[in-house]
Amino acid sequence: MSTDTQQETRLHGGRLIARRLKAHGVTKLFTLSGGHIFPIYDGCRDEGIDIVDVRHEQAAAFAAEGWAKVTRTPGVAAVTAGPGVTNSISAIASAQSNNSPVLVLGGRAPALRWGRGSLQEIDHVPFVRPLTKLAATPDTTAEIPGLVDEALATAIAPHSGPTFLDFPMDHVFSEAEEPASDATLPTPHLGAGADGNAIERAGALLAQAERPVIMAGTNLYWGHGEVALRALVEQLGIPVFLNGLARGCVPADHELFFSRARGTALKGADVALVIGVPMDFRLGFGDSFGPETELIAIDVAEPVREHPRPVAAELYGALPATLDALRVAAAGGPDRSGWHEQLRKVEEEKHAAEAIELxxxxxxxxxxxxxxxxxxxxxxxxxxxxxxxxxxxxxxxxxxxxxxxxxxxxxxxxxxxxxxxxxxxxxxxxxxxxxxxxxxxxxxxxxxxxxxxxxxxxxxxxxxxxxxxxxxxxxxxxxxxxxxxxxxxxxxxxxxxxxxxxxxxxxxxxxxxxxxxxxxxxxxxxxxxxxxxxxxxxxxxxxxxxxxx
The missing domain is CATH 3.40.50.970 (Thiamin diphosphate (ThDP)-binding fold, Pyr/PP domains)
Structure with a gap:
């Protein structure tokens, strides 16, 4: 390779970051201006990534999470060192609790002067790490592209969530050879479903249910499970309730969608499919369901916390494949029209009661x-x-x-x-x-x-x-x-x-x-x-x- 060619392939750290973001489909960078991250702006400007600046760093990180929520692709924010990172902490924690795939890029005081009291010098990683799936600092400019690839891939892997990288100022201003890379982001929702034996157990339980119900939440959305869910709901005649980002995954005017009758349905169900939602305070730590309700937990991956009550079956894997397999395994079953009518009556009564306030x-x-x-x-x-x-x-x-x-x-x-x-x-x-x-x-x-x-x-x-x-x-x-x-x-x-x-x-x-x-x-x-x-x-x-x- 000639010297001229070598010079052409050497890029500063900010440009290396932007090249990897662009390669993975990132089109917007949410940020608040700061000198530590000027090279990232320069790189994004050269690569055609829109720079959207806000008035407070938490808004930049919330915007990155909002982008992720609307597009189901990673949202990216860049914040300056020190208070720029600390101002983004609440938004990073929010993304963690919502399983939102977000990458926050932070500035960092220069590595060459570390420990001497540079402007806004603080080690972000120890206090960001508990809130993220990955928090890291590259040791050299050459490490930057691979670390960006890793952070984006980690953010979208089940359970999806936030990642964080900070870049010493001297590293992002310095140049390094751009490595050849064909790294692409995975598509976890297109992978294998849950274990076949678990599907069989859950299918047998569901096939016998007279009063089944579905309670689905945010991970249904992250797992692209809405098409498979609707097919399961319609073929098996199961009433469905949704919270969080799952809202809208079955249209509100679908004949098997319910909202106001949730208390009656969850308490009265003999079998409940709990899909992509933890049994936290929103579900009474499991007590929202009846004491005799058999629970089938379904999610994109094993839960991060233990279930607060025993479950009859656990199905973890890609949701489209899992829900399609469960639909086949639970085919048939009793007539459930009486159960639908009972819940629809409660739904209509509560609608009527709301009319006074409306x-x-x-x-x-x-x-x-x-x-x-x-x-x-x-x-x-x-x-x-x-x-x-x-x-x-x-x-x-x-x-x-x-x-x-x-x-x-x-x-x-x-x-x-x-x-x-x-x-x-x-x-x-x-x-x-x-x-x-x-x-x-x-x-x-x-x-x-x-x-x-x-x-x-x-x-x-x-x-x-x-x-x-x-x-x-x-x-x-x-x-x-x-x-x-x-x-x-x-x-x-x-x-x-x-x-x-x-x-x-x-x-x-x-x-x-x-x-x-x-x-x-x-x-x-x-x-x-x-x-x-x-x-x-x-x-x-x-x-x-x-x-x-």
């Missing part, structure tokens, strides 16, 4: 009335992003999803401030769709200035705020427990809509129900990010039942 004409507004107004203007494939406490909990009851990837909530880590980052990524990934950001006034305080980010990048997300002037998720339970509340008040009726106007967006104030539709329609047609600031009644108490601890 049509409540009080001012300030009942949160349910806000969602009745939203239902009049959103498209079937709208992407709903959730960022809040009680206001968003009401949405979980009444806002329906019809396609996969249309419901983005914080997940079991429950971190506020996720919404603007998620919404930014969702609209960039799906610009043709409505993206609606549901948020409380409390959540706005975490990352409301990201409306500046949305405006600068021309991302016309519509925010819908339930503004009750309190931390309702804490105020009402504390008053129930103690008869008083502290640290639970916000400034009532703050004009967050005017804040959004000042940041370059469109703002609407809604104080009465009849103002809702017009405000929403103007916001969707504004062509800029918008916020509808709906003043809601602080005395409304969400009917909370879940045991959080």
């Amino acid at each position: 049509n409540d004409e009080r001012a300030p507004l009942h949160p349910m009335r806000v969602y009745a107004g939203l239902a009049e203007v959103i498209d079937r494939n709208a992407i709903i992003v959730c960022d809040g406490g009680d206001f968003v909990s009401y949405a979980g009851r009444v806002v329906d999803s019809y396609e996969p990837g249309c419901w983005l909530d914080p997940g079991p880590f429950g971190c506020l401030g996720t919404g603007p980052g998620y919404a930014l990524a969702a609209k960039l990934a799906r610009p043709e769709r409505q993206v609606v950001l549901l948020l409380g006034d409390g959540a706005f305080g975490f990352s409301g200035l990201e409306f500046d980010t949305l405006a600068r990048h021309g991302v016309n997300v519509v925010g819908l705020m339930g503004n009750n002037g309190i931390w309702a998720l804490e105020k009402h339970p504390m008053e129930f427990l103690y008869g008083y509340s502290v640290a639970a008040e916000l400034r009532p009726e703050t004009r967050y809509d005017e804040v959004v106007r000042a940041l370059g967006g469109h703002g609407e104030l809604v104080e009465r129900p009849e103002q809702l539709r017009g405000a929403l329609e103007r916001s969707f047609s504004a062509g800029v990010p918008a916020l509808v600031n709906a003043i809601t009644d602080p005395t409304v108490v969400y009917p909370r039942k879940s045991n959080l601890a």
